[in-house]
Amino acid sequence: MNSRTLAEGDTVIFIDAKDRRYMQRLKKGGIFHFSGGYVEHDAIIGRDEGALVRSSLGIKLAVFRPTLSEFILEMPRGAQIIYPKDIGIILMWADIFPGARVLESGIGSGALTMSILRVVGEQGVVFSYEIREDFIARALRNIETFMGKPANLIVKKKDIYEGIEERELDRIILDLPEPWRLVTEAAQALRPGGIILCYSPTIIQSQRTCIELKKNEKFTMISSFEVLMRNWHITEQSVRPEHRMVAHTGFITTARRLSL
Numbered sequence: 001m002n003s004r005t006l007a008e009g010d011t012v013i014f015i016d017a018k019d020r021r022y023m024q025r026l027k028k029g030g031i032f033h034f035s036g037g038y039v040e041h042d043a044i045i046g047r048d049e050g051a052l053v054r055s056s057l058g059i060k061l062a063v064f065r066p067t068l069s070e071f072i073l074e075m076p077r078g079a080q081i082i083y084p085k086d087i088g089i090i091l092m093w094a095d096i097f098p099g100a101r102v103l104e105s106g107i108g109s110g111a112l113t114m115s116i117l118r119v120v121g122e123q124g125v126v127f128s129y130e131i132r133e134d135f136i137a138r139a140l141r142n143i144e145t146f147m148g149k150p151a152n153l154i155v156k157k158k159d160i161y162e163g164i165e166e167r168e169l170d171r172i173i174l175d176l177p178e179p180w181r182l183v184t185e186a187a188q189a190l191r192p193g194g195i196i197l198c199y200s201p202t203i204i205q206s207q208r209t210c211i212e213l214k215k216n217e218k219f220t221m222i223s224s225f226e227v228l229m230r231n232w233h234i235t236e237q238s239v240r241p242e243h244r245m246v247a248h249t250g251f252i253t254t255a256r257r258l259s260l
């Protein structure tokens with residue numbers, strides 16, 4: 001999976017000159033069809049990652065294994081994912097580290113889950129609570145496609161509002177409609193020094209979460225923010241922000257568990 005040569009079974013993305021992306025799993029005898037003709041997988045297998053190929057109609061395509069953020073944006077979705085721009089910040093602000101014991105909920109399409117798994121590594125463990133069986137199945141398929149079957153992911157088909165079973169957790173990340181309902185539970189499940197991070201699409205949700213966190217003497221350092229990422233168009237003639245951007249995704253609230 002990490003070698004420089006593309007092999008059968010690898011997931012790859014074909015990228016055209018207009019930055020359109022097409023994700024494929026390489027298979028001997030397989031054919032990638034698109035509006036610009038087709039490319040035989042056999043023409044890719046055995047070549048270096050980053051190869052340039054031409055389709056049957058002469059369209060130039062670059063072939064790479066997807067980065068985690070590219071995979072997340074291309075993979076099949078059930079629930080709305082957390083966007084890579086937010087995940088990057090979440091991993092830093094929740095201070096996810098190799099070997100950490102992390103709980104997250106819900107699993108959704110698995111975007112955040114695979115990002116946490118990659119950081120905690122084999123010594124860490126990720127617990128994920130999700131109420132919907134179909135979302136669990138899809139998320140596991142996505143995770144396995146990207147990183148193989150992780151031995152350290154424990155998925156629980158449960159309503160997390162009924163309670164968190166784990167104790168001595170290092171980190172809790174909640175991407176749920178009503179995270180404030182879990183503040184008391186989270187205080188019990190986190191070890192002293194642990195961090196809770198809640199991601200919510202509306203500021204009213206963040207406000208309720210902050211109010212609950214402030215009421216709970218076990219939490220301190222409560223802080224909320226959002227992440228704006230603006231791409232720039234840069235050529236010799238023009239240097240300016242792109243006209244379009246993702247202007248809103250969600251708000252992030254973090255807090256730290258005191259030793260009380």
Ligand code: SAH
Binds near residue numbers: 113158159160177
């Ligand atoms: N973070 C995920 C997206 C999660 S979307 C990703 O990056 O892909 C929110 C998820 O929470 C949905 O899958 C939903 O089914 C789940 N959910 C909602 N309420 C829940 C509850 N009470 N217990 C467990 N999961 C819940």
